[in-house]
Amino acid sequence: MWPDTRLCDLLGIDHPIIQAPMAGTTTPAMAAAVSNAGGLGSHGCAALSAEGLAEDMGALAKATNRAVNLNFFCHVPPEMTEARHAAILAAMAPHYQAAGVDPPEEMPQAGLHPFGATHLERLLARPPAVVSFHFGLPEREAVAALKEAGCRILCSATTVAEARWLEERGVDAIIAQGWEAGGHRGVFLDVAHDAQVGLMALVPQVADAVKVPVIAAGGIADGRGIAAAFALGASGVQIGTGFITVPEAGRKPHHHEALAESRDDSSRVTRAGSGRVARAHRTPWIDAMAEVEPAPFPLMYHYTAPLQHAEPEAHQFSLYGQSAALAPTGGAGARLERLVEEARAALG
Ligand SMILES: Cc1cc2nc3c(=O)[nH]c(=O)nc-3n(C[C@H](O)[C@H](O)[C@H](O)COP(=O)(O)O)c2cc1C
Known part of the structure; x- marks a missing residue:
């Protein structure tokens, strides 16, 4: 056939x-x-x-x-400097504050x-x-x-x-x-x-x-x-x-919830979650993260992890594409x- x-x-x-x-x-x-x-x-x-x-x-x-x-x-495994680490923590500060979580002070590991x-x-x-x-x-x-x-x-x-x-x-x-x-x-x-x-x-x-x-x-x-x-x-x-x-x-419960409400226009490409371009469920947090220059992939996971543990619903990073529905x-x-x-x- x-x-x-x-x-x-x-x-x-x-x-x-x-x-x-x-x-x-x-x-x-x-x-x-x-x-x-x-x-x-x-x-x-x-x-x-x-x-x-x-x-x-x-x-x-x-x-x-x-x-x-x-x-x-x-x-390619990324390089991280103290200066870049400090810059990301500063850019992310409002997000940590809003979620009521402590920033990850230590430098990220390779992951x-x-x-x-x-x-x-x-x-x-x-x-x-x-x-x-x-x-x-x-x-x-x-x-x-x-x-x-x-x-x-x-x-x-x-x-x-x-x-x-x-x-x-x-x-x-x-x-x-x-x-x-x-x-x-x-x-x-x-x-x-x-x-x-x-x-x-x-x-x-x-x-x-x-x-x-x-x-x-x-x-x-x-x-x-x-x-x-x-x-x-x-x-x-x-x-x-x-x-x-x-x-x-x-x-992953949040992933399934996101998919349940998916439409042709409910995803967007973002670097917010991992530092690398990915198509994921669009949320107000992901839109707001467009203002933040993220850490290089995969180190950004280190900076977003505290948010996701604190308020998984608000900070979910649920990957899916335009045909989910x-x-x-x-x-x-x-x-x-x-x-x-x-x-x-x-x-x-
Ligand atoms: C949740 C999710 C995770 C993915 N993880 C990987 C991965 O680990 N390796 C990979 O090569 N592609 C990965 N992809 C991309 C897929 O290989 C593929 O390019 C994509 O799913 C095709 O588009 P579609 O989601 O519209 O079917 C992932 C896609 C999704 C939706």
């Missing part, structure tokens, strides 16, 4: 639908359910410790023998670690079928070692230039991530000047620019969107927002099956 089977052939899956990796939201049970239903289940591993990664890899191996995707961040030697060692010990990256790639030797071990490599691109850069470095398929997408934008070549390209314009231009299969991501949550992605030249789709509320996901319901496997049926109808 699929007009283009290149992605299915490459990844060894029945349906060219990838449930997006979502650090903190995806679980081994969720990814396995999607893979067992014939799609590609993904697990966002960016926030896991080395032990957590080994544990989740074990859980995945028990739950499915189909292809799964493990995902990591490749941000989320980019993909490195420990991750590589764990993956090479038990290579997953697919490894994907966000915010660029690790060093060439790591990509080569993963490919040598049989892993297919995917990475997000937000412009044609990023897609070409990834193809030159051996990526097997490119995730073209549009401005509509929920979560952190994968932008990595010119982070300071995010070009904000929408999916409708991005996918055909990336498909024209590279030879590897293109995966459309951003704003797709039903069969119509999947069919449209193929018409634009994609060989598959990656869907995040459409899977956030599955019962197998890591549960279109999301299917039910468990992860059932959602995948429904998307396949809808796409079948839409593709005729």
Whole structure:
């Protein structure tokens, strides 16, 4: 039924639908359910410790023998100075005061670690079928070692230039991530000047620019969107927002409440939560934070954590995309099956 089977052939899956990796939201049970239903289940591993990664890899191996995707961040670890720390505390002071919390006086710790030697060692010990990256790639030797071990490599691109850069470095398929997408934008070549390209314009231009299969991501949550992605030249789709509320996901009450009231216009792109551009639920606090120059990713989490502990409702940072109101319901496997049926109808 699929007009283009290149992605299915490459990844060894029945349906060219990838449930997006979502650090903190995806679980081994969720990814396995999607893979067992014939799609590609993904697990966002960016926030896991080395032990957590080994544990989740074990859980995945028990739950499915189909292809799964493990995902990591490749941000450049930021530098922090005393002066910058003081400037952020000063800018954030009214927010701490309003919430009645003490500012975090100590300097931030590294927090989320980019993909490195420990991750590589764990993956090479038990290579997953697919490894994907966000915010660029690790060093060439790591990509080569993963490919040598049989892993297919995917990475997000937000412009044609990023897609070409990834193809030159051996990526097997490119995730073209549009401005509509929920979560952190994968932008990595010119982070300071995010070009904000929408999916409708991005996918055909990336498909024209590279030879590897293109995966459309951003704003797709039903069969119509999947069919449209193929018409634009994609060989598959990656869907995040459409899977956030599955019962197998890591549960975060405020995230689910935000999604329950989501509309086409209820999200915005912000650096308030993490220091890096991400699409999240729009709140008065997030609007007010547009005035604050945040700490670099991922250190901003250190400065927003006291607010979120004190008043989670007012300071929530709930990531989701523009298509949240279109999301299917039910468990992860059932959602995948429904998307396949809808796409079948839409593709005729
Ligand atoms: C809650 C959430 C968390 C996300 N976390 C990650 C992540 O850890 N790694 C990653 O590569 N992409 C992440 N993304 C982005 C997705 O890979 C994908 O680009 C996006 O979900 C597609 O747009 P959609 O949400 O409109 O389907 C996340 C998205 C959401 C909504």
